Amino acid sequence: MPSSVRSSLDPALTGASAPVPVGAPPAARQGDTPRRLSVQEALACARETQRLEIGPGAIAHVPAVFAAQFPQRTAVVIADRNTWAIAGARVHAALGAAGIAVHESFIFDDPALYAEFGYVERLLAFLQPRDVIPVAVGSGTINDLVKLAAGRLTRPYLAVATAASMDGYTAFGASITFQGAKQTFDCPAPQAVVADTEVLRTAPREMTAAGYADLQAKITAGADWIVADALAVEPIDWRAWDIVQGGLAVALADPAGAREGKTEAIAPLTEGLMLGGFAMQWTKSSRPASGAEHQFSHLWDMEHHVHGDAAPAHGFKVGIATLAITSLYEYLLRQPIESLDVAACAERWPEPAAMEEQVRRLFATSDFLATALTETRAKHPSRAALRSQLELLQRNWPGLRRRLQAQLVPFGELKSRLRAVGAPAEPEEIGISRARLRDSFVRALHIRRRFTVLDFAARTGLLEPALRSLFGPGGMWAVHA
Template sequence: MSDEIIARALADAGDTDVVEVGRGVTSRAGGIIAEALARQPDGRLAPVLIVADQRTWEAAGRTVAESLTAAGVPLTDPLLFPALPIPYASLDNAHTIAETLRSLDRSGHAEVVPVAVGSGTMNDLTKLASHELGRRYAVVGTAASMDGYTGAGAPISDKGVKVTMNCTAPKAVVFDLDVAAAAPAAMTASGYGDLAAKIPGGADWILADAAGAEAMNDHVWHLVQSGVHQALAHPADLAAGIPEAYQGLVEGLILSGLAMQVYGGTRPASGAEHYFSHIWELGHLGADQQVPPSHGFKVAIGTVAMLAFYEKFLDRDITTLDIDGALAKWPEWEAVDANIRATFDGPLADHAVAETHVKYVDRDGLAARLQRIIDCWPQTLPRLRAQLVPARELADKLATAGAPSRPEDIGLTAAKVKDTFPKAMYYRSRYTVLDVAREAGWFDELVEEVFAPGGLWS
């Protein structure tokens, strides 16, 4: 993956202007941040507040502080969260950062520039606090653990509910490959799982384009997909902590976030595989564990499940579909509403009903959609085959990288994953292969085939 692709992404991204990835770049972070954020119109340098936890401070924060001082940037005392219990991306913690910045402003400092040093939680908390105050921030990444560094949003928990809040992405990102390679192995494995999700997620966009549900943006597609397969090709080197092996993984995760900025949504980076993760998180999977499964770990299992589903889907020839037969089985909206409410409990049912209603079509609409898919199939099928990889192959790579490859690895069973398929189909309005299968009348049969004796997880 070349610097040229990142440069193209930055040219079109709405928020992020600077990305520096390489070995030893933490020692240059001060100068990068000074020029990107701290330099004022009159030439003076605004003070910086480093936000970190005790572990990320030791991993990179101290070096960042020394680099900022060497660059002539004034520093306030850092805001350090404890290492344990593990800091949580909660609204309360974001408010703590925002109030610290306000307090520093009131004490006579010029408007302080926040700099997050860490991975998902530190970045999301600083992102939300900065957005709340209407100021820009920078992030120095410490682990290749997720694709949210450059994302224009922050998943935040408030009163037991997790929502993604719209926020301004960082203006500058600094990512040292030596620091990433030294991060806990589980964090790298989580990022590997998150990047692997781009494979079925990209296939879902190919199908949505063929169905006329959401048109493909070729530029954004290329930003995400151009290096994914290569970045996933050497999981053993990542597990061994070889810094050079982290280049593709780090850049792939950063480009996913930049692509979401360019596109103005998450379609380029996720498909149905992510809904498995969301549903399991809402079900408090791992809440009884000291360290619950990460987003990337849950997404890894959702990714393998979706690749297995795609294999069964592509075993059938949709060009031979009896459209009249599919229309005869197609339920009226009232029946779909009732089925969703039987599938979900409580407020989540209302959410799923609203989301599914967006993509529901009547029989005339379904006839047109299925015919369009069939007409496009000679072009669509080769694209899908080039995009996808066998589920077993990816499962082996995930295991080599240290990521989950079986439901039991994150405290689930194959039966629980099977039960999640209809929920994932209804969970969001985004059109995926699960919707194509349902509209063709194949959904239940394909799910049964995935979990039949002799299958992937039997």
């Protein structure tokens, strides 16, 4: 039976869903150990998504979900040729058979379809004059195209997932290429999502592998939030923490099973991917699901990175970046932070003008220098502010180190999981050389104001020594002889 969940509770109004006060001291939690929430509890925190169905045969529930969410409205299936064959035709027929008014489907027949704004415009031209509710049948591309088109028309929509390939189904915002550059457009998450594990388990293996790698990234995303919390930059919202971290270990437990399409592995993986979006809806920020590892992926997108003739899957980029960030954490955890020379760090810290000069040099040939400057300025502390932050770091280090050790999964374990699920585990497999991976640590730091382990490393003066060690002889990223 699909786990059927429905909620219209406003989390702000119900005691049961009230968040633990933001910034509650970790002691009150006895550490960061998350509480595993039921899907119902997580869904109650979603501000936009009202209903989620995951399970074998869940597609049969699309008509009931549609009728409950959009009474008296006309449905239209949006798909591409592939997803139409996999599930779209069935969804269209089921809606009609249930007596729901169904418009003729809109099927993208371009074999090179991708999340590009021109396709959103085509969809807008179709949807605007018609009083219909889109039913997006597909994975990342179809969902993002429909999400943005529906958002532009302030129209709700229903998503039917065809692959456990990324965590964007329930996220607000659509990742769309506009004028050659990938951008995140602001638009609401789907009002309802149906994920039939019988469909997901037969999706191409590399799609499931990408979804697994995207979920594994929540480990380092969580570590970054712990650092930001300990340094009083961005306190952890414990409700969002529980939503993302609570079931994470279970959802990642069987990479080989996920690769083989075992329902017992696909179902928790899918649930984990969906919950990440709910946590983002709750905090109105991507912080719960995205840290420095996602900044690497964003950076490579902004640099228009392609491997072969296409951009690698989001999850594959994030998977490699999760390894990279974990290697940096493991280096930092070996350092005697408690005896850090704070005064020397503050003295070495560049004044704003010098930092700007550095950013201008780094991004001189890019088309996003302005973004890098804005984002770097937004988080660049004065020497005095840096000094007090590093003093706080020193005072909190024993506790922070313990929290990070409990959160992180060893580099070797992460890597073997990527191998087991069939995802790339070496940067070259996604077309990133080691030299470029090394540069990405520095460049990723500057493209987003979010405080991550990259800021921790830069502000303590440990980023360059870490890169020398990690990429040097005997390091985790040493160039093979």
